[in-house]
Amino acid sequence: MRFLSPARHRRAAWRLVLALACGATPAWAQVDPATAGPAAAPASPDTPAPAADEDDARPSGADTRRAARAARPPVTPRFEIELDAPEELHAFLLRHLDIQRFREQRSLDATELERLLSELPANARELIATRGYFAPRIEIGEPLPPTAAALAAAGQGPAPLGRIPVRVDPGPPTTVQSVQISFLGDIASDADAQAQREEIQREAALLAGQRFTQDQWDRTKTAALRRLTAQRYPGGRISSSLADVDGASASARLYVELDSGAHRRFGAIEIDGAQRYDREMSERIVRLTGLTPGSDYDLALLQQAQQRLLDSGYYDAAFVYVEPGAGGGALPVKVQLREAMRQKLVLGIGASTDNGARLSLEHIHNRLPGIGWRALSTLRFERQDSLAKTEWSSPLDKEGWRWVSLLQAAKQDTNQVETTSQRARFGRAQDGVEYDRSVYLQYDRARTLTDSERLSGIKGRIESSITANYAWSRERFDDPISPNRGHALAVELGVGSTLGITRKPFGRTQARWLGYFPLDREAELPSTVPGERATARPPTRLGRLALRLEGGAVIAERSTPVPDTQLFYAGGDASVRGYGLRDIGVVQPDGSVLAGRYKAVVSLEWQRPIWGDGVSRSPFEHVLFVDGGAVANRVSELDFLWGVGTGLRYNSPVGPLQVDIAYGVQPRKLRLHLSVGFVF
DSSP states (O other), X not given: OTTTOHHHHHHHHHHHHHHHHTTOOOOOTTOOOOOOOOOOOOOOTTSOOOOOOGGGGSOOHHHHHHHHHHHSOOOOOSOEEEXXXXXXXXXXXXXXXXXXXXXXXXXXXXXXXHHHHHHHHHHHHHXXXXXXXXXXXXXXXXXXXXXXXXXXXXXXSOOOOOEEEEEEXXXXXXXXXXXXXXXESGGGTOGGGHHHHHHHHHHHGGGTTXXXXXXXXXXXXXXXXXXXXXXXXXXXXXXXXXXXXXXXXXXXXXXXXXXXXXXXXXXXEEEESOSSSOHHHHHHHHHTTTOOTTSBOBHHHHHHHHHHHHHTSSEEEEEEEOOTTOSSSEEEEEEEEEEOOSEEEEEEEEEETTTEEEXXXXXXXXXXXXXXXXXXXXXXXESSEEEXXXXXXOOOOTTSEEEEEEEEEEEEEETTEEEEEEEEEEEEEEXXXXXXXXXXXXXXXXEEEEHHHHHTTOOOEEEEEEEEEEEXXXXXXXXXXXXXXXXXXXXXXXXXXXXXXXXXXXXXXXXXXXXXXXXXXXXXXXXXXXXXXXXXXXXXXXXXXXXXXXXXXXXXXXXXXXXXXXXXXXXXXXXXXXXXXXXXXXXXXXXXEEOBSEEEEEEEEEEEEEESSSSSEEEEEEEEEEEXXXXXXXXXXXXXXXXXXXXXXXXXXXXXXXXXXXXXXXXXXXXXXXXXXXXX
16 A cells, blocks of 8 residues: 555655666657667677778878867857847847858858848747747847957958847737637547547647747647547547737637547557566456456556556566557557566665665565565665565455565664564555555554663563554546646554553554645636536646645553554654654653654645746746644644745656755754655
8 A cells, every 4th residue: 555655655766766867768658669779799709809900000081180170270250140139039049040150151251141131030030939929120230340359369361240230129929819629530529538628628728828939839739639649549640730820919829620530449468578477467467457458548547557567576677558550440458578587686775864874675586486475575774763574465366456464673763762663464455446455464562662761771661462454545646746636545444452461452543635736727718518618727837735634543541552653653754844753742751752642744835836938837846835743642732843944846757856945843943855756
């Protein structure tokens, strides 16, 4: 369950970031993987190297020409353009005006320069139009004498032709008045595709009211085509498009005609590359995403199937795709696999703002002898925590269920409290299409020792318990990597009893909810159904709000000795920023911080996009947030500790990378927090 082990997702995000930095790129579904070309065979050590010839020491003709060019003195510009234009256009025009290509042409004379200047206004208008200005005024003044520096640089060569003053007034920017999408092909009359038609129109209407630029217009057309080909119609295309610009009113009406082609469905699943592990297992993983023969073509299902194959741990690479041009109605689903080694040993070195330096060692066995289960064993050492665990899981059955088991020993040393714990778990887990769930029995044993108890010679408290648990989670985001809207919910329920001398029942529950809310306005758009109103939410510079709520409770008599590992802490990168890991708990008279029976956490974050040039949205976002958390042994004693701060967020292809500076209101201290990847 994602809720049970968010650290697993953070580690995966770090690996993706490192892989990207090393040159590896993610394999996207629906893309036929390229085959590597033949590598050159290495020379045999028995083959003698060719003898050096005298000519080898002589410079080649190409070397001579390069040397001559390097020795050639720099060319003095024949003229200079003195451009008076708004900052937004100044560098753009100087870089792209055609006349600039002739500045260093030695043979350029005044007659040719005059011809080039006569063409400059038309060239400038074309360039300025791509930035959304269609009524510019361009004035070319009389050439001015060259500067003394230019004359001195020319030396004995031909004198520079002077400085050309050019003034550009772009006029009012053009605003997109409307975007109209029309359809050809099966999508135009297919009732089942109504939601898809409206989604395409909704996204295209996001451009309405914004400044027109060629770049934004191209992106809108590309987005409409991608939305068309993402479901049912992989062979869709743009039949025609038009930007009708009225310079007098500085407005533009945009039109796109999409031809969907035929409605396509998935065909048989074809597996290639299954050798070590059962072909049936890989096909079962694909089918459990909802991708079955006869179902509508859906790019998202291809991507989910590909990701699930990779997440299974049995494959180093997986490509799930179809060939839209394949004949017939059904599209065969092609699955190409590169299997992982049966055993793998991974040494990891890292760091976090929560727990400092980290050293880890992982051993993976993908098929244990005799039972065929997968085993993942981990050793991890951090500044405050150390951990040893082994997790075993069976292959998936037809319903997506698998048996799971866990043995774990851990040590936590923070806030004057040392906790040594052991845990054993056995149960079943299912990663479903709509939701994930698991049921399991769990044994916990924990020994807690404060610094003051250690100095007093006390051995600390030892508590143990056994519980029956059920966990459930569901995500509904528009993007699983960098969501803009949607929500997710995860819930854990457990009942059990303490063990040892005092045996008392208790219950435990924990819940987490996360929602994203775009800060935008509704805009009306053409409806695909006569008489019905359709709306769109165009993106604004306000971005989105992210609201996170967490709660936990252990319900038992006050004297029930519940193990600390079943209680709650708060604070840290993924909890309450402005506080360290497990800083928020039940404060003892000696200053130590123990876990509590009740937890409440709230976080509100404003994620606002940064616009690079005033028109195009950059991958960076500015973040403002308020976090609050409380832990206590009674509900009435919950007292929130607050953290406020700001940060910078980079939306990379593998998920967001966020750096935050948070101020803890109660301790009055600043803390740095770093998070990688989207984690729920």
